[in-house]
Amino acid sequence: MSKVDVFRALHRRREPGDPLVLPGPWDAVSARVFVKAGFPALATPSAGIASSLGYEDGATPADEMFAAVARISRAVDVPVSADVEGGYGLAPKELVERLLEAGAVGCNLEDSSGGVLKDPHEHAEWLAEVRYAAGDRLFVNARVDTFEYGDGNPERAIERAALYVAAGADCIYPIGAPADVLPLLRSGIQGPINVYGTLDGGGPTPTELGELGATRVTFGPGLLRWAALALEGMSGELRKRM
Known part of the structure:
Protein backbone atom coordinates (compact mmCIF):
# COMPACT_ATOMS: atom_id res chain seq x y z
CA MET A 1 0.00 0.00 0.00
CA SER A 2 1.37 3.44 -0.94
CA LYS A 3 1.87 6.15 1.67
CA VAL A 4 -1.04 8.19 0.32
CA ASP A 5 -3.29 5.11 0.56
CA VAL A 6 -2.13 4.58 4.12
CA PHE A 7 -2.87 8.23 4.88
CA ARG A 8 -6.37 8.00 3.39
CA ALA A 9 -7.06 4.84 5.35
CA LEU A 10 -6.15 6.60 8.60
CA HIS A 11 -9.09 8.97 8.05
CA ARG A 12 -11.67 6.22 7.55
CA ARG A 13 -13.98 4.70 10.12
CA ARG A 14 -12.75 6.86 12.99
CA GLU A 15 -14.77 6.23 16.14
CA PRO A 16 -16.19 9.25 18.02
CA GLY A 17 -13.56 10.28 20.54
CA ASP A 18 -10.74 8.72 18.51
CA PRO A 19 -9.66 11.32 15.94
CA LEU A 20 -6.48 11.03 13.91
CA VAL A 21 -3.94 13.19 15.76
CA LEU A 22 -1.32 14.70 13.45
CA PRO A 23 1.61 16.48 15.15
CA GLY A 24 3.19 19.33 13.20
CA PRO A 25 6.96 18.94 12.74
CA TRP A 26 9.04 21.93 11.72
CA ASP A 27 12.27 20.06 10.94
CA ALA A 28 13.73 16.56 10.64
CA VAL A 29 14.50 16.24 14.35
CA SER A 30 10.98 17.07 15.51
CA ALA A 31 9.54 14.75 12.84
CA ARG A 32 11.61 11.85 14.12
CA VAL A 33 10.60 12.58 17.71
CA PHE A 34 6.90 12.44 16.82
CA VAL A 35 7.29 9.21 14.87
CA LYS A 36 9.28 7.63 17.71
CA ALA A 37 6.39 8.56 20.02
CA GLY A 38 4.11 6.43 17.85
CA PHE A 39 2.20 8.89 15.67
CA PRO A 40 1.28 7.21 12.35
CA ALA A 41 1.43 10.35 10.19
CA LEU A 42 2.47 14.01 10.35
CA ALA A 43 1.19 17.35 9.07
CA THR A 44 3.67 20.18 8.66
CA PRO A 45 2.51 23.65 9.83
CA SER A 46 3.40 26.55 7.54
CA ALA A 47 3.62 28.93 10.52
CA GLY A 48 5.88 26.54 12.41
CA ILE A 49 8.23 26.08 9.49
CA ALA A 50 8.22 29.83 8.86
CA SER A 51 9.25 30.48 12.46
CA SER A 52 11.98 27.85 12.35
CA LEU A 53 13.40 29.48 9.21
CA GLY A 54 13.23 33.02 10.60
CA TYR A 55 10.18 34.24 8.67
CA GLU A 56 6.84 35.66 9.70
CA ASP A 57 3.85 33.43 9.06
CA GLY A 58 2.94 33.67 5.39
CA ALA A 59 6.30 35.12 4.34
CA THR A 60 8.27 31.92 3.65
CA PRO A 61 9.50 31.75 0.02
CA ALA A 62 8.01 28.78 -1.81
CA ASP A 63 11.40 27.20 -2.52
CA GLU A 64 12.30 27.23 1.17
CA MET A 65 8.93 25.80 2.21
CA PHE A 66 9.14 22.91 -0.23
CA ALA A 67 12.76 22.26 0.79
CA ALA A 68 11.73 22.10 4.45
CA VAL A 69 8.90 19.69 3.65
CA ALA A 70 11.33 17.53 1.66
CA ARG A 71 13.76 17.33 4.59
CA ILE A 72 10.96 16.25 6.90
CA SER A 73 9.60 13.68 4.44
CA ARG A 74 13.05 12.18 3.93
CA ALA A 75 13.62 11.89 7.67
CA VAL A 76 10.67 9.60 8.42
CA ASP A 77 8.87 6.60 6.98
CA VAL A 78 5.31 7.71 7.82
CA PRO A 79 3.04 9.78 5.53
CA VAL A 80 3.61 13.55 5.65
CA SER A 81 1.02 16.14 4.64
CA ALA A 82 2.23 19.68 3.95
CA ASP A 83 0.63 23.04 4.69
CA VAL A 84 1.41 25.06 1.57
CA GLU A 85 -0.82 28.02 2.46
CA GLY A 86 -2.52 29.38 -0.66
CA GLY A 87 -0.28 27.57 -3.11
CA TYR A 88 2.27 30.39 -3.60
CA GLY A 89 0.69 31.49 -6.87
CA LEU A 90 1.73 28.27 -8.60
CA ALA A 91 -0.38 26.72 -11.32
CA PRO A 92 -2.15 23.59 -10.04
CA LYS A 93 0.02 21.22 -12.09
CA GLU A 94 3.25 22.78 -10.82
CA LEU A 95 1.97 22.87 -7.25
CA VAL A 96 1.16 19.18 -7.38
CA GLU A 97 4.52 18.33 -8.95
CA ARG A 98 6.41 20.23 -6.27
CA LEU A 99 4.46 18.60 -3.46
CA LEU A 100 5.14 15.15 -4.88
CA GLU A 101 8.82 15.96 -5.42
CA ALA A 102 9.00 16.98 -1.74
CA GLY A 103 7.60 13.60 -0.73
CA ALA A 104 4.26 14.89 0.58
CA VAL A 105 1.15 12.72 0.40
CA GLY A 106 -1.26 15.54 1.18
CA CYS A 107 -1.63 19.29 1.43
CA ASN A 108 -3.44 22.08 3.25
CA LEU A 109 -4.83 24.76 0.93
CA GLU A 110 -6.33 27.99 2.31
CA ASP A 111 -9.35 29.84 0.93
CA SER A 112 -8.13 33.28 2.00
CA SER A 113 -5.32 35.58 0.96
CA GLY A 114 -3.88 38.39 3.04
CA GLY A 115 -6.65 37.97 5.58
CA VAL A 116 -9.42 38.26 2.98
CA LEU A 117 -11.68 35.39 2.00
CA LYS A 118 -11.46 34.27 -1.63
CA ASP A 119 -14.53 33.92 -3.81
CA PRO A 120 -15.66 30.37 -2.91
CA HIS A 121 -16.74 29.46 -6.44
CA GLU A 122 -13.44 30.58 -7.96
CA HIS A 123 -11.53 28.79 -5.22
CA ALA A 124 -13.55 25.63 -5.81
CA GLU A 125 -12.64 25.75 -9.49
CA TRP A 126 -8.96 26.06 -8.56
CA LEU A 127 -9.26 23.15 -6.13
CA ALA A 128 -10.84 21.07 -8.89
CA GLU A 129 -7.80 21.79 -11.07
CA VAL A 130 -5.50 20.71 -8.24
CA ARG A 131 -7.55 17.54 -7.83
CA TYR A 132 -7.36 16.82 -11.56
CA ALA A 133 -3.59 17.36 -11.62
CA ALA A 134 -3.06 15.24 -8.52
CA GLY A 135 -5.42 12.40 -9.34
CA ASP A 136 -5.33 10.07 -6.35
CA ARG A 137 -1.72 10.92 -5.48
CA LEU A 138 -2.51 13.64 -2.91
CA PHE A 139 -4.95 13.96 -0.01
CA VAL A 140 -6.35 17.50 -0.26
CA ASN A 141 -7.31 19.26 2.98
CA ALA A 142 -9.33 22.36 2.05
CA ARG A 143 -9.14 25.05 4.71
CA VAL A 144 -12.28 27.12 5.28
CA ASP A 145 -11.39 30.49 6.80
CA THR A 146 -14.90 31.72 7.62
CA ASP A 151 -18.35 36.56 9.75
CA GLY A 152 -18.05 33.29 11.67
CA ASN A 153 -21.41 32.05 10.41
CA PRO A 154 -21.36 28.22 10.46
CA GLU A 155 -23.83 28.06 7.58
CA ARG A 156 -21.43 30.05 5.39
CA ALA A 157 -18.67 27.63 6.34
CA ILE A 158 -20.87 24.67 5.42
CA GLU A 159 -21.70 26.27 2.06
CA ARG A 160 -18.02 26.76 1.27
CA ALA A 161 -17.24 23.23 2.40
CA ALA A 162 -19.89 21.79 0.07
CA LEU A 163 -18.31 23.55 -2.91
CA TYR A 164 -14.85 22.28 -2.00
CA VAL A 165 -16.01 18.71 -1.45
CA ALA A 166 -17.75 18.80 -4.82
CA ALA A 167 -14.45 20.03 -6.32
CA GLY A 168 -12.68 16.96 -4.97
CA ALA A 169 -11.37 17.95 -1.54
CA ASP A 170 -10.76 14.93 0.70
CA CYS A 171 -11.09 16.80 3.99
CA ILE A 172 -12.42 20.15 5.23
CA TYR A 173 -10.58 22.31 7.76
CA PRO A 174 -12.80 25.01 9.34
CA ILE A 175 -9.90 26.60 11.19
CA GLY A 176 -10.85 28.61 14.25
CA ALA A 177 -14.30 27.09 14.56
CA PRO A 178 -15.51 27.25 18.18
CA ALA A 179 -15.92 23.85 19.79
CA ASP A 180 -19.64 24.39 20.36
CA VAL A 181 -20.36 24.65 16.62
CA LEU A 182 -18.48 21.46 15.69
CA PRO A 183 -21.59 19.25 15.96
CA LEU A 184 -23.39 21.56 13.51
CA LEU A 185 -20.45 21.52 11.13
CA ARG A 186 -20.24 17.72 11.44
CA SER A 187 -23.90 17.38 10.49
CA GLY A 188 -23.54 19.66 7.48
CA ILE A 189 -20.17 18.68 6.02
CA GLN A 190 -19.58 15.51 4.04
CA GLY A 191 -16.38 13.61 4.69
CA PRO A 192 -13.56 14.11 7.20
CA ILE A 193 -13.21 17.30 9.23
CA ASN A 194 -9.88 18.67 10.46
CA VAL A 195 -10.03 20.64 13.73
CA TYR A 196 -7.36 22.87 15.28
CA GLY A 197 -6.31 21.62 18.69
CA THR A 198 -4.72 23.55 21.53
CA LEU A 199 -1.98 22.53 23.94
CA ASP A 200 -2.39 25.01 26.78
CA GLY A 201 -4.91 22.97 28.72
CA GLY A 202 -7.61 25.58 28.24
CA GLY A 203 -9.38 23.95 25.32
CA PRO A 204 -10.92 20.58 24.50
CA THR A 205 -8.62 17.58 24.31
CA PRO A 206 -8.29 15.67 21.03
CA THR A 207 -10.63 13.03 22.46
CA GLU A 208 -13.23 15.69 23.27
CA LEU A 209 -12.84 17.24 19.81
CA GLY A 210 -13.40 13.80 18.32
CA GLU A 211 -16.59 13.41 20.33
CA LEU A 212 -17.76 16.77 18.96
CA GLY A 213 -17.17 15.72 15.35
CA ALA A 214 -13.48 16.03 14.50
CA THR A 215 -12.06 13.34 12.23
CA ARG A 216 -8.53 14.57 12.74
CA VAL A 217 -6.77 17.12 14.93
CA THR A 218 -3.79 19.29 14.04
CA PHE A 219 -1.97 21.92 16.09
CA GLY A 220 -0.46 24.41 13.67
CA PRO A 221 2.72 25.87 15.21
CA GLY A 222 1.58 24.93 18.72
CA LEU A 223 4.12 22.15 19.24
CA LEU A 224 6.98 24.38 18.10
CA ARG A 225 5.89 27.02 20.60
CA TRP A 226 5.62 24.40 23.30
CA ALA A 227 9.14 23.20 22.49
CA ALA A 228 10.39 26.80 22.61
CA LEU A 229 8.99 27.18 26.13
CA ALA A 230 10.80 24.02 27.18
CA LEU A 231 13.99 25.38 25.65
CA GLU A 232 13.56 28.61 27.60
CA GLY A 233 13.49 26.59 30.80
CA MET A 234 16.61 24.66 29.79
CA SER A 235 18.35 27.90 28.86
CA GLY A 236 17.56 29.36 32.27
CA GLU A 237 18.95 26.25 33.95
CA LEU A 238 22.08 26.50 31.81
CA ARG A 239 22.60 30.11 32.90
CA LYS A 240 22.41 29.04 36.54
CA ARG A 241 25.27 26.61 35.97
CA MET A 242 27.59 29.18 34.42
Whole structure:
Protein backbone atom coordinates (compact mmCIF):
# COMPACT_ATOMS: atom_id res chain seq x y z
CA MET A 1 0.00 0.00 0.00
CA SER A 2 1.37 3.44 -0.94
CA LYS A 3 1.87 6.15 1.67
CA VAL A 4 -1.04 8.19 0.32
CA ASP A 5 -3.29 5.11 0.56
CA VAL A 6 -2.13 4.58 4.12
CA PHE A 7 -2.87 8.23 4.88
CA ARG A 8 -6.37 8.00 3.39
CA ALA A 9 -7.06 4.84 5.35
CA LEU A 10 -6.15 6.60 8.60
CA HIS A 11 -9.09 8.97 8.05
CA ARG A 12 -11.67 6.22 7.55
CA ARG A 13 -13.98 4.70 10.12
CA ARG A 14 -12.75 6.86 12.99
CA GLU A 15 -14.77 6.23 16.14
CA PRO A 16 -16.19 9.25 18.02
CA GLY A 17 -13.56 10.28 20.54
CA ASP A 18 -10.74 8.72 18.51
CA PRO A 19 -9.66 11.32 15.94
CA LEU A 20 -6.48 11.03 13.91
CA VAL A 21 -3.94 13.19 15.76
CA LEU A 22 -1.32 14.70 13.45
CA PRO A 23 1.61 16.48 15.15
CA GLY A 24 3.19 19.33 13.20
CA PRO A 25 6.96 18.94 12.74
CA TRP A 26 9.04 21.93 11.72
CA ASP A 27 12.27 20.06 10.94
CA ALA A 28 13.73 16.56 10.64
CA VAL A 29 14.50 16.24 14.35
CA SER A 30 10.98 17.07 15.51
CA ALA A 31 9.54 14.75 12.84
CA ARG A 32 11.61 11.85 14.12
CA VAL A 33 10.60 12.58 17.71
CA PHE A 34 6.90 12.44 16.82
CA VAL A 35 7.29 9.21 14.87
CA LYS A 36 9.28 7.63 17.71
CA ALA A 37 6.39 8.56 20.02
CA GLY A 38 4.11 6.43 17.85
CA PHE A 39 2.20 8.89 15.67
CA PRO A 40 1.28 7.21 12.35
CA ALA A 41 1.43 10.35 10.19
CA LEU A 42 2.47 14.01 10.35
CA ALA A 43 1.19 17.35 9.07
CA THR A 44 3.67 20.18 8.66
CA PRO A 45 2.51 23.65 9.83
CA SER A 46 3.40 26.55 7.54
CA ALA A 47 3.62 28.93 10.52
CA GLY A 48 5.88 26.54 12.41
CA ILE A 49 8.23 26.08 9.49
CA ALA A 50 8.22 29.83 8.86
CA SER A 51 9.25 30.48 12.46
CA SER A 52 11.98 27.85 12.35
CA LEU A 53 13.40 29.48 9.21
CA GLY A 54 13.23 33.02 10.60
CA TYR A 55 10.18 34.24 8.67
CA GLU A 56 6.84 35.66 9.70
CA ASP A 57 3.85 33.43 9.06
CA GLY A 58 2.94 33.67 5.39
CA ALA A 59 6.30 35.12 4.34
CA THR A 60 8.27 31.92 3.65
CA PRO A 61 9.50 31.75 0.02
CA ALA A 62 8.01 28.78 -1.81
CA ASP A 63 11.40 27.20 -2.52
CA GLU A 64 12.30 27.23 1.17
CA MET A 65 8.93 25.80 2.21
CA PHE A 66 9.14 22.91 -0.23
CA ALA A 67 12.76 22.26 0.79
CA ALA A 68 11.73 22.10 4.45
CA VAL A 69 8.90 19.69 3.65
CA ALA A 70 11.33 17.53 1.66
CA ARG A 71 13.76 17.33 4.59
CA ILE A 72 10.96 16.25 6.90
CA SER A 73 9.60 13.68 4.44
CA ARG A 74 13.05 12.18 3.93
CA ALA A 75 13.62 11.89 7.67
CA VAL A 76 10.67 9.60 8.42
CA ASP A 77 8.87 6.60 6.98
CA VAL A 78 5.31 7.71 7.82
CA PRO A 79 3.04 9.78 5.53
CA VAL A 80 3.61 13.55 5.65
CA SER A 81 1.02 16.14 4.64
CA ALA A 82 2.23 19.68 3.95
CA ASP A 83 0.63 23.04 4.69
CA VAL A 84 1.41 25.06 1.57
CA GLU A 85 -0.82 28.02 2.46
CA GLY A 86 -2.52 29.38 -0.66
CA GLY A 87 -0.28 27.57 -3.11
CA TYR A 88 2.27 30.39 -3.60
CA GLY A 89 0.69 31.49 -6.87
CA LEU A 90 1.73 28.27 -8.60
CA ALA A 91 -0.38 26.72 -11.32
CA PRO A 92 -2.15 23.59 -10.04
CA LYS A 93 0.02 21.22 -12.09
CA GLU A 94 3.25 22.78 -10.82
CA LEU A 95 1.97 22.87 -7.25
CA VAL A 96 1.16 19.18 -7.38
CA GLU A 97 4.52 18.33 -8.95
CA ARG A 98 6.41 20.23 -6.27
CA LEU A 99 4.46 18.60 -3.46
CA LEU A 100 5.14 15.15 -4.88
CA GLU A 101 8.82 15.96 -5.42
CA ALA A 102 9.00 16.98 -1.74
CA GLY A 103 7.60 13.60 -0.73
CA ALA A 104 4.26 14.89 0.58
CA VAL A 105 1.15 12.72 0.40
CA GLY A 106 -1.26 15.54 1.18
CA CYS A 107 -1.63 19.29 1.43
CA ASN A 108 -3.44 22.08 3.25
CA LEU A 109 -4.83 24.76 0.93
CA GLU A 110 -6.33 27.99 2.31
CA ASP A 111 -9.35 29.84 0.93
CA SER A 112 -8.13 33.28 2.00
CA SER A 113 -5.32 35.58 0.96
CA GLY A 114 -3.88 38.39 3.04
CA GLY A 115 -6.65 37.97 5.58
CA VAL A 116 -9.42 38.26 2.98
CA LEU A 117 -11.68 35.39 2.00
CA LYS A 118 -11.46 34.27 -1.63
CA ASP A 119 -14.53 33.92 -3.81
CA PRO A 120 -15.66 30.37 -2.91
CA HIS A 121 -16.74 29.46 -6.44
CA GLU A 122 -13.44 30.58 -7.96
CA HIS A 123 -11.53 28.79 -5.22
CA ALA A 124 -13.55 25.63 -5.81
CA GLU A 125 -12.64 25.75 -9.49
CA TRP A 126 -8.96 26.06 -8.56
CA LEU A 127 -9.26 23.15 -6.13
CA ALA A 128 -10.84 21.07 -8.89
CA GLU A 129 -7.80 21.79 -11.07
CA VAL A 130 -5.50 20.71 -8.24
CA ARG A 131 -7.55 17.54 -7.83
CA TYR A 132 -7.36 16.82 -11.56
CA ALA A 133 -3.59 17.36 -11.62
CA ALA A 134 -3.06 15.24 -8.52
CA GLY A 135 -5.42 12.40 -9.34
CA ASP A 136 -5.33 10.07 -6.35
CA ARG A 137 -1.72 10.92 -5.48
CA LEU A 138 -2.51 13.64 -2.91
CA PHE A 139 -4.95 13.96 -0.01
CA VAL A 140 -6.35 17.50 -0.26
CA ASN A 141 -7.31 19.26 2.98
CA ALA A 142 -9.33 22.36 2.05
CA ARG A 143 -9.14 25.05 4.71
CA VAL A 144 -12.28 27.12 5.28
CA ASP A 145 -11.39 30.49 6.80
CA THR A 146 -14.90 31.72 7.62
CA PHE A 147 -14.14 31.75 11.34
CA GLU A 148 -10.73 33.39 10.87
CA TYR A 149 -11.52 36.14 8.37
CA GLY A 150 -15.25 35.95 7.69
CA ASP A 151 -18.35 36.56 9.75
CA GLY A 152 -18.05 33.29 11.67
CA ASN A 153 -21.41 32.05 10.41
CA PRO A 154 -21.36 28.22 10.46
CA GLU A 155 -23.83 28.06 7.58
CA ARG A 156 -21.43 30.05 5.39
CA ALA A 157 -18.67 27.63 6.34
CA ILE A 158 -20.87 24.67 5.42
CA GLU A 159 -21.70 26.27 2.06
CA ARG A 160 -18.02 26.76 1.27
CA ALA A 161 -17.24 23.23 2.40
CA ALA A 162 -19.89 21.79 0.07
CA LEU A 163 -18.31 23.55 -2.91
CA TYR A 164 -14.85 22.28 -2.00
CA VAL A 165 -16.01 18.71 -1.45
CA ALA A 166 -17.75 18.80 -4.82
CA ALA A 167 -14.45 20.03 -6.32
CA GLY A 168 -12.68 16.96 -4.97
CA ALA A 169 -11.37 17.95 -1.54
CA ASP A 170 -10.76 14.93 0.70
CA CYS A 171 -11.09 16.80 3.99
CA ILE A 172 -12.42 20.15 5.23
CA TYR A 173 -10.58 22.31 7.76
CA PRO A 174 -12.80 25.01 9.34
CA ILE A 175 -9.90 26.60 11.19
CA GLY A 176 -10.85 28.61 14.25
CA ALA A 177 -14.30 27.09 14.56
CA PRO A 178 -15.51 27.25 18.18
CA ALA A 179 -15.92 23.85 19.79
CA ASP A 180 -19.64 24.39 20.36
CA VAL A 181 -20.36 24.65 16.62
CA LEU A 182 -18.48 21.46 15.69
CA PRO A 183 -21.59 19.25 15.96
CA LEU A 184 -23.39 21.56 13.51
CA LEU A 185 -20.45 21.52 11.13
CA ARG A 186 -20.24 17.72 11.44
CA SER A 187 -23.90 17.38 10.49
CA GLY A 188 -23.54 19.66 7.48
CA ILE A 189 -20.17 18.68 6.02
CA GLN A 190 -19.58 15.51 4.04
CA GLY A 191 -16.38 13.61 4.69
CA PRO A 192 -13.56 14.11 7.20
CA ILE A 193 -13.21 17.30 9.23
CA ASN A 194 -9.88 18.67 10.46
CA VAL A 195 -10.03 20.64 13.73
CA TYR A 196 -7.36 22.87 15.28
CA GLY A 197 -6.31 21.62 18.69
CA THR A 198 -4.72 23.55 21.53
CA LEU A 199 -1.98 22.53 23.94
CA ASP A 200 -2.39 25.01 26.78
CA GLY A 201 -4.91 22.97 28.72
CA GLY A 202 -7.61 25.58 28.24
CA GLY A 203 -9.38 23.95 25.32
CA PRO A 204 -10.92 20.58 24.50
CA THR A 205 -8.62 17.58 24.31
CA PRO A 206 -8.29 15.67 21.03
CA THR A 207 -10.63 13.03 22.46
CA GLU A 208 -13.23 15.69 23.27
CA LEU A 209 -12.84 17.24 19.81
CA GLY A 210 -13.40 13.80 18.32
CA GLU A 211 -16.59 13.41 20.33
CA LEU A 212 -17.76 16.77 18.96
CA GLY A 213 -17.17 15.72 15.35
CA ALA A 214 -13.48 16.03 14.50
CA THR A 215 -12.06 13.34 12.23
CA ARG A 216 -8.53 14.57 12.74
CA VAL A 217 -6.77 17.12 14.93
CA THR A 218 -3.79 19.29 14.04
CA PHE A 219 -1.97 21.92 16.09
CA GLY A 220 -0.46 24.41 13.67
CA PRO A 221 2.72 25.87 15.21
CA GLY A 222 1.58 24.93 18.72
CA LEU A 223 4.12 22.15 19.24
CA LEU A 224 6.98 24.38 18.10
CA ARG A 225 5.89 27.02 20.60
CA TRP A 226 5.62 24.40 23.30
CA ALA A 227 9.14 23.20 22.49
CA ALA A 228 10.39 26.80 22.61
CA LEU A 229 8.99 27.18 26.13
CA ALA A 230 10.80 24.02 27.18
CA LEU A 231 13.99 25.38 25.65
CA GLU A 232 13.56 28.61 27.60
CA GLY A 233 13.49 26.59 30.80
CA MET A 234 16.61 24.66 29.79
CA SER A 235 18.35 27.90 28.86
CA GLY A 236 17.56 29.36 32.27
CA GLU A 237 18.95 26.25 33.95
CA LEU A 238 22.08 26.50 31.81
CA ARG A 239 22.60 30.11 32.90
CA LYS A 240 22.41 29.04 36.54
CA ARG A 241 25.27 26.61 35.97
CA MET A 242 27.59 29.18 34.42
